[in-house]
Amino acid sequence: MSAPAATLAPPSPTVTRLARPHVVGDALTIAWRNLLNIRRNPQLLVFATIQPVIFVLMFRYVFGGAIHVTGVSYVDYLMPGIFVQTVVFGSLTTGVGLAEDLQKGLVDRFRSLPMARSAVLVGRTLADLVRNVFVVILMCVVGLAVGWRPGGSLPEIVAGVGLVLGFAYSLSWLFAIVGLSARDSETAQAASFPILAPLVFASSAFVPISSMPGWLQVFANHQPVSAIVNAVRALTLGGAAASQVFAALAWIVGIVAICAPIAVSRYRRAV
Amino acid sequence: MSGTPPPAIRAVDLYKSWGDVHALIGVSFEVPTGTVLGLLGPNGAGKTTAVRILTTLLKPDRGTAEVLGLDVTREPMRTRASIGLAGQYAALDENLTARENLRLVGRLTHLPPARILRQADSLLERFALADASDRLVRTFSGGMRRRLDVAAALVHEPPVLFLDEPTTGLDIEGRTELWAFIEELVGAGTTLLLTTQYLEEADRLADRIVVIDHGRVIAEGTASELKAHLGATVIEVAFDDHEHARRAAAELGGVGELTLDGKAVRVNVVDGAPAMLETVRILDAEHLEPRTMALREPTLDDVFLELTGHAAEADREEVSP
Numbered sequence: 001m002s003a004p005a006a007t008l009a010p011p012s013p014t015v016t017r018l019a020r021p022h023v024v025g026d027a028l029t030i031a032w033r034n035l036l037n038i039r040r041n042p043q044l045l046v047f048a049t050i051q052p053v054i055f056v057l058m059f060r061y062v063f064g065g066a067i068h069v070t071g072v073s074y075v076d077y078l079m080p081g082i083f084v085q086t087v088v089f090g091s092l093t094t095g096v097g098l099a100e101d102l103q104k105g106l107v108d109r110f111r112s113l114p115m116a117r118s119a120v121l122v123g124r125t126l127a128d129l130v131r132n133v134f135v136v137i138l139m140c141v142v143g144l145a146v147g148w149r150p151g152g153s154l155p156e157i158v159a160g161v162g163l164v165l166g167f168a169y170s171l172s173w174l175f176a177i178v179g180l181s182a183r184d185s186e187t188a189q190a191a192s193f194p195i196l197a198p199l200v201f202a203s204s205a206f207v208p209i210s211s212m213p214g215w216l217q218v219f220a221n222h223q224p225v226s227a228i229v230n231a232v233r234a235l236t237l238g239g240a241a242a243s244q245v246f247a248a249l250a251w252i253v254g255i256v257a258i259c260a261p262i263a264v265s266r267y268r269r270a271v
Numbered sequence: 272m273s274g275t276p277p278p279a280i281r282a283v284d285l286y287k288s289w290g291d292v293h294a295l296i297g298v299s300f301e302v303p304t305g306t307v308l309g310l311l312g313p314n315g316a317g318k319t320t321a322v323r324i325l326t327t328l329l330k331p332d333r334g335t336a337e338v339l340g341l342d343v344t345r346e347p348m349r350t351r352a353s354i355g356l357a358g359q360y361a362a363l364d365e366n367l368t369a370r371e372n373l374r375l376v377g378r379l380t381h382l383p384p385a386r387i388l389r390q391a392d393s394l395l396e397r398f399a400l401a402d403a404s405d406r407l408v409r410t411f412s413g414g415m416r417r418r419l420d421v422a423a424a425l426v427h428e429p430p431v432l433f434l435d436e437p438t439t440g441l442d443i444e445g446r447t448e449l450w451a452f453i454e455e456l457v458g459a460g461t462t463l464l465l466t467t468q469y470l471e472e473a474d475r476l477a478d479r480i481v482v483i484d485h486g487r488v489i490a491e492g493t494a495s496e497l498k499a500h501l502g503a504t505v506i507e508v509a510f511d512d513h514e515h516a517r518r519a520a521a522e523l524g525g526v527g528e529l530t531l532d533g534k535a536v537r538v539n540v541v542d543g544a545p546a547m548l549e550t551v552r553i554l555d556a557e558h559l560e561p562r563t564m565a566l567r568e569p570t571l572d573d574v575f576l577e578l579t580g581h582a583a584e585a586d587r588e589e590v591s592p
Contacts, residue, residue: 033367113351115380
């Protein structure tokens, strides 16, 4: 994000001197603001984790007995799926928060300031990433409490968590587009769910894809949630993971590469 | 760029439409440096659209918008460094304190940290928010929010300020309070473009007034020029129903220039007392008994009614996005 205007000579001495907008500095300022918001509303963080905890308990103790996965215990199979599910649904908050800022006129204020244009989006997605770090750590603790025993080495597990966070970050950009296109935060929320539900449930997150009907397998095998879950699962179970990790990274990079420019251009035009 | 300095704000023949909705149809005006322009009009008149164009939030379909001689569409970043905007809704972060909100703007306008703190403190003091500096904005009253919103537009000390309906939604007390702050600000030399649908507000704060309706400028001048347009005095007679008002309007045409506004009849006259006497005689002869009757100075309300054929605050539907 360069600022060509800053390099021109001022035509009038009364025009305020312009400091070059700095995308990193501005994004950090916005991230600071969004993190303060999370800190001031800790209950939102709590609510965000209640649902995944319920899912852990439900799949571990209710459905888990009926789901058979060859070679591994179901809880070890399940936890990578839960991590991904948690951050996928959590990424919705990026869009909802942006829609709220638009609705309240805050985006108008930001757009009237001499700041970097992409900073509002970069800052928010960064703050949501920090938030996801907390959520994923919490879910690891919950997993360990219900018997999750990852077989991978520590670096492999850290890499798995890194993939989960990277995927969450890429989805933040997707939902930034939804949030910037929605009339209000409720619409943003309502519009996001139908995108998320099939991705999460028609995937390898909770059950082996081979147990699904043929037509659904085609979808489930070729969508990002399955790709991320497979890579994280391979890493946390321990064993060969290179090709899965590569596929997951490709999805993450691809989603950011497509969604970030669209989101930024939406932001510029947002009314 | 030589000779006389450009006006602080200049709009030349601005057009903006969304499909069939024509928000601006060739709007032009200027605001000389250090003065206050009141952009007056009902909801949906195009005021907000004009402000959004001048503050770089929206591109005009046609026409030029300049701030301090800068073309705002060509040099948006430099324009933004020189303007402050407080929009129709208090654009604040509810979960931040008053001071944090001001710091946020200070950091995003790239002021040195020490100056941000100084500015925040002095603005909180100036807008009577010092006691509430460290309270979360979500606990603030409507009036406090508006004051903080205007303060936030001033953090980087912009020479040009835009206030879009700053007192809409405030009670009388909150409004009078905010007016006092704005007057103080203007006294210090800030150029101000103020939009309002309150005629009293434009009358009190603005040096010049541009009246805008359905996307066009329909009148321009000082408050007294606009009032002078109407004769010296207004006789206002209100009735209990529309029918009586209509009959009275039919009879009183000879007294002065007449407008019928629902159950009220307004007559603009040059010489108040004899005209009043004549009005009483006519009404008495026709057995038309008014509910109230008053002789008063013309207000901008009268101007608006005269210019547009409808009252300024009657149209509550928001059209402009």
